Amino acid sequence: MSIANELAEKQREISVSEFFERNKHILGFDNTTRALITSIKEGVDNALDACEEAGVLPEIHVEIDELSDDEYKVVIEDNGPGVIKREVPNVFGKLLYGSRFHQIRQSRGQQGIGISAVVMYGQLTSGQPTTVLTRVGPDHPAYRLDLRIDTKKNEPEIKNEEIVDWEKDHGTRLEITMEGRYVRGAQSIFEYMRTTSVVNPHAQLTLVEPDGTRTVFPRASEDLPPETVEIKPHPQGIELGQLQAMAKNTEATKITSFLQKDFCRVGLSTARKICEASGVREDRKPKYLKTDDCKDLMKAFDEVRMVSPPTDCLSPIGEALIRRGLRTEFKDADLIATTTRDPEVNGGPPFQVEAAVVYGADKITEEEQVEILRYANRVPLLYQRGGCVATTAIEKIDWRRYDLDQRGGQGIPRGSAAILVHVASTNVPFTSESKDAIANIPKIEDEIELAVRECARKMRSHIRKGKKMRKLRKKENIIRQIIPQIAEKSAQILDRDVPDYERSIANIMNAVMVTPEITYEQGVGHDVKVRVTNYTSHGKKVRLIVEIPPDGTLEDPNPDKIGLEDNKLSWEEIKIDSGEARTFEYRIRGLPPDDVSNVDAYLDGIDAALIAGAEEWEEDTVPETAPAPQQIDPDEEEITKEVEV
């Protein structure tokens, strides 16, 4: 017998559950501390996804009980839609089984591995089955099932099953016993819950820790994120092998209808253009397409002009919510700059990057490395910082250009700043199934770099603007003291009367200065005074516009002849003589003290070069809201007709 024969006898098929059982660190079960965090994370991510899919504002309860040394019972309960009894074993007891894998839309879970892996880990370390309690509606009974996984076969086994009373109308409750270690700190369950809450303000999360401490992360917004929509693949985002598989499995019998039915953004005319460009006859049967035909089609996809895929499959957090979340974390920050990039949709799965830079918060000291907050599809990433594209993108930037300290112009910069990166995608490319780090896909890295740079630029201009304004104010102070003394002294030497120096002062400052002053009083709100001083040598007609924080209520503007549009408060044009000043006042109610820390002011009517302490007013300044889902392209409509034919 040849050696090859000997070797052949050892060849065997391996079940996917066996594989992951052996390699459970790939799923985030490296050690007992982390296993506990991963279990909670998978359970909560699942619960959030389920609630959002069902249009329910999530209320999620997590409880961790220590049973004995290193043995914990984990409970995760949600108010989601529940799981019908027939599906329970598969959903929780079979790896690679789920509803979201074949959908092109943004969700936290994707692969149908996570929660089953938790069940498997529990049974492996405690020997206990997992208990699932679920109810799909008030008219349905609540079921309670105990289940295990036969890892050799990757098949669920039901150990026990009964109908029980449950006070909830709908929802799911998991009870899993497992080996673990409960910790606090930077990488902990508490931290995961806290950071999750930051970017999911619509969810109410409750955590009961082993020592009985109960923490509620309350709901801060009553609006569910815009529902994401499932889309079909876009021709420019697929690979040859995928096209071949789709052609083989389609129900369409003609190329044109195949293209229209199975892809997005392809109407009849586009489908025809594709066939023409590729040289593949329109009436060919997709099933019998050869490799070369497919290659020709692929080439045609690139040549024919097509509308970009819709982006309502994505759900970014939005700049306003990011700012609110970060403000909770960094109350005293000087600046929170945010960016939501446009979705990137050409080639590969659509994705969208958001970034924020926090500057000048007390809790981050100048000498240390900046804090990096990473999120993927609204899920915080706690581990593998160094291996994540968000980190490498940040490390590549020469932060010295943005006034932060950085050795050699690369690596993580130091300074009183924090950087947030959120990547939303229909399929986030994690480096492994433990979902700790996003893989180094060049396009994603580029987008992150662009987003972070945009925030960094804002930070730099904030730092520098602050410096400039401080300089100007200092100058004003000094000039107002020194010039009179020079005049006086020169008069003393010459033994004459002191000359009038006001015109000289105006000549020196040569600017219209805007100096805001904010005072906060408990129960009253923020009182804002904006002083506008004309330090030019001529009278000036000016109009002052200030930005009002979106969630505050405006009161008592003075003078009271005002306009208010898109959160912009504007006064009537007014003339200020050389050397004179005017004060504008208003109050903002309903905001916490730290929410109004500076005033974005604009002046209309004078040259930008003469303005100090404000921006020049430009009409096109766009109001800032959360990005709205894009309109469906008209070409999309054609499909319906076609299919009916």
Add this chain to the structure above:
Amino acid sequence: MSIANELAEKQREISVSEFFERNKHILGFDNTTRALITSIKEGVDNALDACEEAGVLPEIHVEIDELSDDEYKVVIEDNGPGVIKREVPNVFGKLLYGSRFHQIRQSRGQQGIGISAVVMYGQLTSGQPTTVLTRVGPDHPAYRLDLRIDTKKNEPEIKNEEIVDWEKDHGTRLEITMEGRYVRGAQSIFEYMRTTSVVNPHAQLTLVEPDGTRTVFPRASEDLPPETVEIKPHPQGIELGQLQAMAKNTEATKITSFLQKDFCRVGLSTARKICEASGVREDRKPKYLKTDDCKDLMKAFDEVRMVSPPTDCLSPIGEALIRRGLRTEFKDADLIATTTRDPEVNGGPPFQVEAAVVYGADKITEEEQVEILRYANRVPLLYQRGGCVATTAIEKIDWRRYDLDQRGGQGIPRGSAAILVHVASTNVPFTSESKDAIANIPKIEDEIELAVRECARKMRSHIRKGKKMRKLRKKENIIRQIIPQIAEKSAQILDRDVPDYERSIANIMNAVMVTPEITYEQGVGHDVKVRVTNYTSHGKKVRLIVEIPPDGTLEDPNPDKIGLEDNKLSWEEIKIDSGEARTFEYRIRGLPPDDVSNVDAYLDGIDAALIAGAEEWEEDTVPETAPAPQQIDPDEEEITKEVEV
């Protein structure tokens, strides 16, 4: 219909190939550059494993042809045992199929994913099937098969099959067409081949690059690494769930025979002790063990004394081969310090760590970060340096204690050094299936830290010893010049004869100095002269011992009355008077110029404090060879008898 019902309709099973197709970055196919490297890596790793398993010295040929822009044909051919025809489709066309998954022994491939993933990637990006040419022996035909993977089902499809002529007696040749990008540099195919060759000196590797450049990495050793042996699980290295699964699937009908048959290191007496300690009756049927019984057994495993698992399942590279490999890389290095730790076998899969530190090579400049070379089971790791436990272990060490520059005492140090880390294990815990980085398992991190620290200590003592010796030689030079002048000058002042100063000089140096001098001549070898000077005030009887490099041949020792044992050359004891010197000479043939860069010398017969330039001779100095496989424990033998009963 409840929402849950709606959702349930979308639930589907996902095949493992679909899963990996979607998540191919997890397998190392993030981008086209990397995909090409990963493909070569999987192919070569597979080929090396196959050759070693069959006891064949590997000869592996890799060729990459550029077919068109971004499309490459990759050829990997080995002289291994071949694959029998029936198994070809499964081995190359099915994910999670292989011979090594269920074996507990060290091998490069493990999961039965790698090579099939390459086939899948090729078909996905080029649409082409993979061609496999294989022959299992001179008496067998060579088969040529074209195959694809049906990813929806994770099943192979044979597209074509024929018997062909092939000049090789046995071996396998793969031809895969794929999208890719060929690069050179730090992360490249060339680099992978080069670093692989460093730790696999028994293999001959040939690389033909797209531009036709042919590079041969020649075989440097004719010895295959010791064959690794498959072992059974050790009771102290398994988890509860695993025990339950084993009990369920065993053929044994009694607990005692189950324990003896299915585990290593358990003989009859040990098995009985386990039963006794656990309170589980010896004659219980394993199939019917309850969870609590298993928990009791687990506890008993920890209580009963057992021999550690055998370590012949592991194959470390060995310090000698590591040194040779690194010397090829860093020809001018001042020092290469190596460590092979003992295997770590308690709990979890056995593993073993080796480390080396190279110091003072020209190609690594003082100001830059040290180079880190990571290996897992003899395979170089090129990506994800930051996410690897080898890196974090190095970063945790305060290198300032070892005389390297390091900001704040953590992070990667700077200096003219390189650090190599090799982790060998029956199951290396990679952070993901792309096998770029080893997961942060505390035990492994500890072992790496210990190994690296050991090398670092050698480096530090080398740095310091060098400084000390340089100082002493300088002193010798100066004293021999200055003292006569002082004597002369004092005589001149006093107008007398110059006094005899030799006794004063002896009093000053007060040491026996050993100063070696090495000259190399092409075709002759290394001529070594060791001068021993007695700078003490009395005559001394000394015996000189020097270490001969293990692979060199000794010639012409002078004086020729010598002893030679364990590579240690020793002369007869000799008396040297105060102020006198003796020279010892010998020649070493058969080594490249850089292999003899210093002489490890020992002096016997005098106090360590009086020795300069050598070590004091201690009898227990252990010769250094590659670690030998451990002896099988006698307890193991019992099994055979038991089973026969």
Add this chain to the structure above:
Amino acid sequence: MSAITEGEVGQATLEELYALAEGVYQDFTDGRVPELQLPVRSKSNIEFDEEHGVWKYGDSSSTRSAKKTNGAKMLLRTMYMINFIREMIETNKSSTLREMYYISEGWDLAKFAKQSESDKLAEDLEVVTELMREDFKLRPEEDGARILGDVTVEETTRTGDTRVINCRDDVGDAGYSVPFNVEEEKLSLRSIDCDFVIAIETGGMFDRLVENGFDESHRALLLHLKGQPARSTRRLLKRLNEEFGIPTVVFLDADPWSYRIFGSVAYGAIKTAHISEHLATPGAQYLGITPSDIVNYDLPTDALTEQDERALKSELSDPRFQDDRWQGEIEFQLELGKKSEQQALAKYGLDFVTDTYLPEKLGEMGVL
């Protein structure tokens, strides 16, 4: 020399200063931003003055305007300083620059932060008024020179007495200490019996020449420069050269800083280019140590530092050092990469400098 009384000098000074205040006052009256024009005081703005044979500031000027905070501050300080100078002139007092810096303690916003600021302003005032610091009754902390040799001077002391001193016979071996004011009204030069003046950088070398009796053996007037020479020292050298018409040679180390000393002695210093015609001695000759001497006499050396090299390169482009001899010597030194000190001649024994080196060099120069 016509006799000028102190009173007359004072009145003329005040007129100039009042004119400055007048300008500022007028700026206010006209609503302008007050400002002062000053010549640019750097190497790039010095020109050769054919009339006096020295280097002076050219036409480039910069404006010190109250537009900038610093400019405003300097204007205020200027007003205060003018006031202070007026007081000193009126009470017949003088003050060190350091004392003036402390006087400014009472000047509120015009208070100086460092003495270098007040020193600079005093120089600026010189530049603008074309007067000398001495006219403002300001003097430096610096020590005056010492001279030894057969010259007779007449000093008017603080008490108004005149005192006649021969700088060889009436003084000790340390020589005559020159007062900080060497203007005619303070010090007049009566007679001399020397063939040349030799200005020496270090005290050690001065004392060596004294010990070896070089003044008598070679009919020399020895003058100790004390490193970068004070204004009064340069002024005295100028007067000795002008009033007695004997050659002046300068004996320094061979390094860029010494060449700078020579430049300030012979051509005029950049900082004081506005009064170069009072301070520079155009006829002064550089005796040594030259870079060629380093090689010709095989002297002990130190390597040039980076700073040295920068300074030498800067001198290469200095308009004052454009003649072929200087260009050649400096380029040679850069090539050599070495510098040396005058006391390095001691390598050949303590008498080498007076017995061999100086006679050789003075012979070459045609002085002996």
Add this chain to the structure above:
Amino acid sequence: MSAITEGEVGQATLEELYALAEGVYQDFTDGRVPELQLPVRSKSNIEFDEEHGVWKYGDSSSTRSAKKTNGAKMLLRTMYMINFIREMIETNKSSTLREMYYISEGWDLAKFAKQSESDKLAEDLEVVTELMREDFKLRPEEDGARILGDVTVEETTRTGDTRVINCRDDVGDAGYSVPFNVEEEKLSLRSIDCDFVIAIETGGMFDRLVENGFDESHRALLLHLKGQPARSTRRLLKRLNEEFGIPTVVFLDADPWSYRIFGSVAYGAIKTAHISEHLATPGAQYLGITPSDIVNYDLPTDALTEQDERALKSELSDPRFQDDRWQGEIEFQLELGKKSEQQALAKYGLDFVTDTYLPEKLGEMGVL
């Protein structure tokens, strides 16, 4: 003072130096490692010498042995230096310390790398032989002091003439320059008509007192210390105090470096503790500026630097500064965190120091 001829001094010096060479020679003959014993020259090893009322080295000693490379080098240098001194004494020459450094160019392995090394060796030789540098015919580069006041001295010049000089009437406003050798054989003090000597740190203040006629109005002898005073200056102060029996007051800045100056003047410097009885003036009194003055006179200040603080703390533990007054003042200054300069008195005008401050302080001290 008994007349000592130069020849006698020279012979005695040589005997001492030969003894050193003899010791080394004997070590070789006996097969020992040659070595020299030296007192430890630091703050920790100075003791109060009741006899002279000054601080001198104690009994701690260190060994300079040829066992260490550096020790061997220093021994060789010592031999060379002894040889060189012998030559100078025989030819009646002297040399600056810098010249000696260059002389060592020809000493092969014994060549000095820096002048500080040769200076230190010269001091070591003083310590071992209990002679003074002047005996070795070595002198520093440092400038001697200037004095002004009604004192008459007789200087023996290099030519052997004696010259009688009144330091008020026979000199200019810059005063009399003291030669670098102030021993009896060079300079004798004839007569004085002053009530006290006031030693002043800065030239600016010296000139201020001259300008304001403080010497005449308060019968003072003014002496300019020029920062850390040269040995010859301290020796002169000592002689003025001893030979005329008038009080000595010292007028310095209020910072640790000035206290160190005072320490070296009044108690003996650590570096020269082996000859403290020749250099220190135990009766000298510290006039000011004191830390208390800073507050009492509300003087302009600078913040203490870290170096200042370290120096002050070091003085707190210095055996010479153990009396209550010093301890109190230094601790007060550390608390205050400030320092001040003597010229800071100009804050109150140019005459404040002579009209108010000095009379007040001298009155308190009982000198006026």
